[in-house]
Amino acid sequence: MGRRVDRFVRARVFPRESVLDRGGPEAAEALGALRAEARAEGLWALPLPAGLGGGGLSFGAYAEFAEAEGASDHGPAALGSAPLLDVTMLARYGRPEVRDAYLERLVAGEIRSCYAMTEPGVPGTDPFRTATRAERHPGGGWLVTGRKWFTSGAAGADLVTVMARTSGAAGDREGLSLLLVPTASAGFRVVRELPVLGAPGQYEIALDGVRVPADHVVGEPGGALAIAGERLLLGRTLRCLRWLGQAQRAFDLMCERAATHGGSGGPLADRQLVQALVFDALLVLRTTRPLVREAVALVAAGRDARTEVGLAKVAAARMLQQVADSAIQIHGAAGLGPDTPLPALFRTGRAARILDGPDELHITSVARRVLRAYGRTGRTGPPVMGAGAIS
Ligand SMILES: Cc1cc2nc3c(=O)[nH]c(=O)nc-3n(C[C@H](O)[C@H](O)[C@H](O)COP(=O)(O)OP(=O)(O)OC[C@H]3O[C@@H](n4cnc5c(N)ncnc54)[C@H](O)[C@@H]3O)c2cc1C
Numbered sequence: 370m371g372r373r374v375d376r377f378v379r380a381r382v383f384p385r386e387s388v389l390d391r392g393g394p395e396a397a398e399a400l401g402a403l404r405a406e407a408r409a410e411g412l413w414a415l416p417l418p419a420g421l422g423g424g425g426l427s428f429g430a431y432a433e434f435a436e437a438e439g440a441s442d443h444g445p446a447a448l449g450s451a452p453l454l455d456v457t458m459l460a461r462y463g464r465p466e467v468r469d470a471y472l473e474r475l476v477a478g479e480i481r482s483c484y485a486m487t488e489p490g491v492p493g494t495d496p497f498r499t500a501t502r503a504e505r506h507p508g509g510g511w512l513v514t515g516r517k518w519f520t521s522g523a524a525g526a527d528l529v530t531v532m533a534r535t536s537g538a539a540g541d542r543e544g545l546s547l548l549l550v551p552t553a554s555a556g557f558r559v560v561r562e563l564p565v566l567g568a569p570g571q572y573e574i575a576l577d578g579v580r581v582p583a584d585h586v587v588g589e590p591g592g593a594l595a596i597a598g599e600r601l602l603l604g605r606t607l608r609c610l611r612w613l614g615q616a617q618r619a620f621d622l623m624c625e626r627a628a629t630h631g632g633s634g635g636p637l638a639d640r641q642l643v644q645a646l647v648f649d650a651l652l653v654l655r656t657t658r659p660l661v662r663e664a665v666a667l668v669a670a671g672r673d674a675r676t677e678v679g680l681a682k683v684a685a686a687r688m689l690q691q692v693a694d695s696a697i698q699i700h701g702a703a704g705l706g707p708d709t710p711l712p713a714l715f716r717t718g719r720a721a722r723i724l725d726g727p728d729e730l731h732i733t734s735v736a737r738r739v740l741r742a743y744g745r746t747g748r749t750g751p752p753v754m755g756a757g758a759i760s
Contacts, residue, residue, distance in 0.1 A: 370415070370434060371433055371437060374434045375440075377407065378437060378441055378448075383710070385399045385403065386441055389443045392569035400446060407447055407448045407449060412448055413449040416430075416431035416450050416453050417476045418460065418476070421456070421476040423456075423476050428665075429669035431450070435450075435610035436617070437614055438450065439610055439612070440611075440617065442611075442615075442713065442717060445611070452481070453607070454600055454603060454604050455528075456476060457603065458530070458600050462547075462592075463549070463587060466582075467587075471528060481522065481526045481527055482529065483520050483521055483523050483528075484529070484530045485531045485532070486517070487520075488501060488516055489517075493519075496545065496594065497541060498540055499539070499545055500515055500539060501513065501516070501533040502533055502535075503546060506580060509582070509583055510580055510581055511548060511583070512578050512579065512580055513531060513533055513548060514579075515576050516573065517529075517576075518563060519572075519724075520572050521572075522572075523559055523571075523572035524572050528549055528550065528551055530547050530550075531547070531576065532546070533546060536590075542594075544591055545593040546588075546592065547588060547593045547596055547597065548581050549581070550579055554580065555580070556580070557579050558574065559572050559574055560572070565720055568713070601725060601726070605678050605681070605682045605726075606665055606674070608682070608685070609661040610665070613654070613661055613685060613688075616653075616654055616657075616692040617654065618714065619650075619692045619693045622711065623695060623696035623699050623700075626696075626700050650691065650695050650696075653687070654692065657685050660684050660685075661681045663681070675734070679731040679734060680731075683728050683735075686722045686728065689717060693714040694718075696711050
């Protein structure tokens, strides 16, 4: 299966990337064609539950080829695995009415979903300060009011999961809830697009008294942080796999260029400074992959993976940025122009160090967790990494 996915992404997705990157109706048409091809080849929604129309692969089995699928940012959308996080969350925590109404259609690609936690003017690293509020409506359900931004894929989404305060005051650790908001509801609007280093796909959204049915609360009122934490662990691990695939792609381009280009002194591959870039890129790829695999194994086994996912996320984001940057350097101006995917890979690497929590957040939380274990046990040796036992 991995080889077939790899072939599909290289042969079908890579050549359409420049159209897909631009967004708009042409991109939507290209994506539709890719999805039809993926379905026809039996490659659709492989990690999604079989009972809902997906391929039914476990996370561990999917992880074997998530790198190949994610070698293009468009791979997961083309192959139908993009809604994995929302489907997993709603299958576990959605009310039966919500599951019946949306899950099969999400898996089939008939409707799309997105996730809105981050807000303008509020540090995303501090969810307790969430300003969006949901008040109980006297006639039943909730009224949601607030702003969110950098909501990936909000334009064109049918559903958005919104984190909102349902009780308490800004800064309280309790009182945050997740509500599934149909974007067709009165009071929902996309305010503007927020290009990230020139690329489309991120949006600011407004919720002005949007009425949400009571059964659209995900989990229990007040239960947002546990669900969001679970979702983020899976999401970060998936991103790490995809970033590995993208870094491998940048590395391959870098080596091909070094081997085939050069001046009168011979190919770039003969230059020691170029060899050093290649060595450092290979080193960071090879040292990051086992960290990601360790995180995958713990997440797949349902064990505490917070330390390992934190390590993997920081390492994989830095790795993609470094490898894409070195590949651009070896290409010269061609690496910054429109003829290679390197600008997009570099952009993803740069954004990777901020989205799903910036590096600093992971560094401090992993370090704190490790140091707490020393304080508890009085141990003087290094902690046993990989056991996932450090909480
Ligand atoms: C491409 C992209 C896609 C995104 N998609 C989504 C999405 O779909 N849904 C969504 O809800 N959000 C999304 N985000 C938002 C993203 O998750 C947040 O940007 C991120 O969590 C950081 O929050 P913030 O931007 O508010 O930064 P802040 O919390 O304001 O932090 C700013 C900076 O302060 C520093 N800092 C923060 N905390 C610490 C600390 N403890 N120690 C030291 N320094 C610190 C760091 O340098 C950090 O980068 C996306 C962002 C990007 C770039």
